[in-house]
Amino acid sequence: MEFLRKNGFFILALAFIAVLYLFPSVKLKLKDLFFPVAAIENAITLNDEDYNIELKGINVPNTNLKALKGNKLVLLNFWGTWCPPCREEWPTIEKLYEGRKDKIDFVLIAMQDKEEDVIAFIKKNNYTAPVYIAESPITKNVLPKVFPTTFLLDKNGRILLKEEGTKDWNSKSVNAFIDNVTQ
Secondary structure (H helix, E strand, O other): OHHHHHHHHHHHHHHHHHHHHHOHHHHHHHHHHHOOOOOOOOOOEOOHHHHOOEEEEOOOOOEEHHHHOOOOEEEEEEEOOOOHHHHHHHHHHHHHHHHHOOOEEEEEEEOOOOHHHHHHHHHHHOOOOOEEEEOOOOOOOOOOOOOOEEEEEOOOOEEEEEEEOOOOOOOHHHHHHHHHHHO
């Protein structure tokens, strides 16, 4: 009993860390609760060069990212099948895609991946969100430093949101943010 009294805080902290590690969904919920959608990055707008990315469609036709500029919001996500945090957030992106594909163009770019691995991943999980592989260089303004990295861009290329790391993309705060910027 004396041991528990002296070490109770450390035991609770260790249990909390274990829960976060063993149950990624808890980590996502806490992150969304304490770190809601980031503020709009007002001054940063992608230019035409940043948008000029040739995209080979995996489950959709080939395109160039610049073809999507000016139409709708663009959710631009850089991920990889080799990346555990990327795989962790995929179900939330898929749910957001199912509910918001009419208001948002989704562009999920698999990076540092073999095409056959990407195809196997989306088939295994029955994902339908548009997946691409970049076939041209990506400018430093867009090229991610960590995976996953996600941008939410307005019609003019202004970065409304940039998230480095895993996020619950179908949370109430993300959906409310999308509703606010699409009205």
